[in-house]
Amino acid sequence: MTTVSAAPRQRAVWALPAAWLLLAVVAVVSLGMGSVSISPGHILSMVGSSADDPLATIVWDVRLPRVALAIVVGACTAVSGALLQTVMGNPLADPGLTGVTSGAASLVLVILLAAPSYHSMIPIAAFGGGTIAAVLVYSLAWRRDGIKPVNIILAGVAVNALAGAFIAFLSLRYSDRLPAAISWMNGSLAAKGMDAVWMMLPYAIVGLFAAMLCIRSANVMRLGDDVARNLGEGVNRTRIVLSVVAVFLAAIAVSAVGVIGFVGLVVPHIARMIVGSNHAVLIPMSTAMGALLILISDTVGRTAFAPVEIPAGIIMAAIGAPYFLFLMRRQAAL
Template sequence: MKKTSSWIILILALGAALVLSVHIGAVSIPLGEIWRALFGQAANSAHHTILWEIRLPRTVLIALTGAALGGSGAAYQGLFRNPLADPYLIGVASGAGFGAVLAMSLRWPYSFWGLMAVPAAAFLAAMITVLVVMALARSGQALPTANLILAGVAVSSFASALTSFLMLRSTGELRRALAWLLGGAALGGWQAVGVMLPYLLLGLGGLMISGHALNVLQFGDEQAQQLGLNVPRVRMVILLAAALSTAAAVAFAGIIGFIGLIVPHVMRLLFGPDYRALIPHSILGGATALLLADVLARVLLAPQELPVGVITALAGAPFFLWLLRRSKTQGIG
């Protein structure tokens, strides 16, 4: 597929998902009214309030979360040269979640600087998690698939247990932590979007400029070094950027699995394996996929709303099992 066509398709898909997300909810806003409300000309003041105070910040937060998970998932798969790596499966999301709940348990005020502490703690915990998982999974110079998954599951379980312990101990912040754990846009609002954005710009920006380096890493560390790539430094930059993106997503949207696994694979199948395009394609695809999952979460049991993490798990678990079977038959890892 031509490069221009791929960008047009992804941008149109994202635009449609954004419109659908602000249109559908407990109160449906007509498409024409959405356009008028965006410019302060809504005929119904309730529609204007719903759009600007509830629906639009939630939509933006969900889109940014999907973008972070899609981009970081593609980066982890390229970095580890492993199709099963993503922030959820290798435990980074659970580690970031522990850091977020730890910050919440310290009763930071719900202000801009108080919210800044949540993704900062999530980032530090995510970095520690990814380094521990890599150390446990490494066999010589290789990172076998089975080792990576087992280490990720073990570390993820440990982080989840610590998270549960903190939630039981921190009764004052239990409601906030439970809302986060369910996934979605629990800590929503424009303030959360404003806090999340700088972390996300740094993280995804770092991944976007690492596309060429990820392409070179696919030849193996030794050959990449011979081609002039400073492999240790590049690895650390990509790890930092991917962990920062994951931490920003988890801190405000909870643990949402499988987006970082499914989206990069779909983008790779549709548009090719070049990481210079795959990373931005996965960012756009991740935003679109999570927006559509969030819409489904609102309508499946309406008026009751499902956590969006339930939707991504229902779609992602069968995909993961298929991918694991495919990897074994092809001898990956």
């Protein structure tokens, strides 16, 4: 039976509702930001109103799909990172750093560039590519004495390099079709409609629900393999199940908007500092904070440098890379 200290438990009582409330506030503010500014009060007055408001088209048809997509992508990526860090026993694990997202992106690009008529198969292709990458990472990092954190990072570098080479080959082979995929490759949420939201939403619900079902197993796994075995947990089976759920969530995000790195690294760390390591609160907190981080990144990218738009993936790289170096330095000092 797992326990959490009193301080994180007490913080979770107010921090978790506060994170979700902040997400709702930022979502409303984001709907009003852009070339045409709309006040939050005006946006709220549109809800349930049948009045013919010319601004309603901007809010519901242009900005709402983007806000909704940012929330779903952020939530899936952050929870994926939280599960990967637990199952790999590595605080530096992340869908991007471990090669999962680049593996998913490789097969998605096969469809986007080589077989665009199979567009509806993108989520399945992303999951397949992410799974292949995860299996390669496990195979390369595994030693007789288990999986060490540094081995996962090194294996992730190798898988990322392999996937990067394949993506470069596809880019050269189908250079005439590449412009259509450039925005997706940079992790952009631009020009996304509700069809993109509806395509990924069922997968996201299934993935997040599966993550919630894994709370007990994740809590046991974070105690270490030996303790988990003593508590009757099937370590290898549990590691596979948690990995599948994590890869599935990461693949969903990649299939929708491309590669947005560091969310799965940054968010779980911050969430743990606030609410502790109990996955019963860590997963909901990571869900809210991941959604919030991507939403803020996308809003800043499309408004701060207008009329030029910076993809959310680039904004996140600027935030996440320094944080990753900070974590690496801290781990080396331990």
